[in-house]
Amino acid sequence: MATTSDIRNGLCIRYNNDIYKIIEFLHVKPGKGPAFVRTKLKSVTNGKVIDNTFPGGRKIEDVRVETHKFQYLYNEGDTYFFMNEEDYTQIQLPKSALDVPELMKEGEIVTIIINTEDNMPLSVDMPLSVILEVIHTEPGVKGNTATNATKPATVETGAIVNVPLFINEGDKIKIETAKGTYQERMKE
Secondary structure, three states: OEEHHHOOOOOEEEEOOEEEEEEEEEEEOOOOOOOEEEEEEEEOOOOOEEEEEEEOOOEEEEOOEEEEEEEEEEEEOOEEEEEEOOOOOEEEEEHHHEOOHHHOOOOOEEEEEEEOOOOOEEEEEOOOEEEEEEEEEOOOOOOOOOOOOEEEEEEOOOOEEEEEOOOOOOOEEEEEOOOOEEEEEEOO
16 A cells, blocks of 8 residues: 555556556645645546545555556557567557557557556556657748747658648657657757
């Protein structure tokens, strides 16, 4: 058993007869009254995100997990196939277990969190950023803006990302996976 002081991003806990992964948390110590922890929890079974507040010092049941590196192979509809890099075994996961499947290209290395009690995969953690090639975007017209204007661009995985006007087709861009936003253009 853990307490609210052990809460951190990525911790898997058992709550309301389901397993949740903590995606955000904030310890709050008001000037008056007891401390508490505000959390944003994502269900690893159905992908629903809920907000919850735990009183300070409350016991929470953490789930023992292991992390393994897997390589993304391909998908068939809503089923995604991965291969373990250590023993080359393959597993398949539903699309709901993935945070941003549209930013994942074949061959991408991801971290899969596995419950040690029943060896069931719980969630897939993408790298912090991915580098993808822009396959379609409208040409930017120079000089028609006074601020940081953006335009939609389709990347090689099919995802649509807002990019600055100077990005052209064929450019490789770095995308932050947590928010799905453009970070920078990559040099060849």
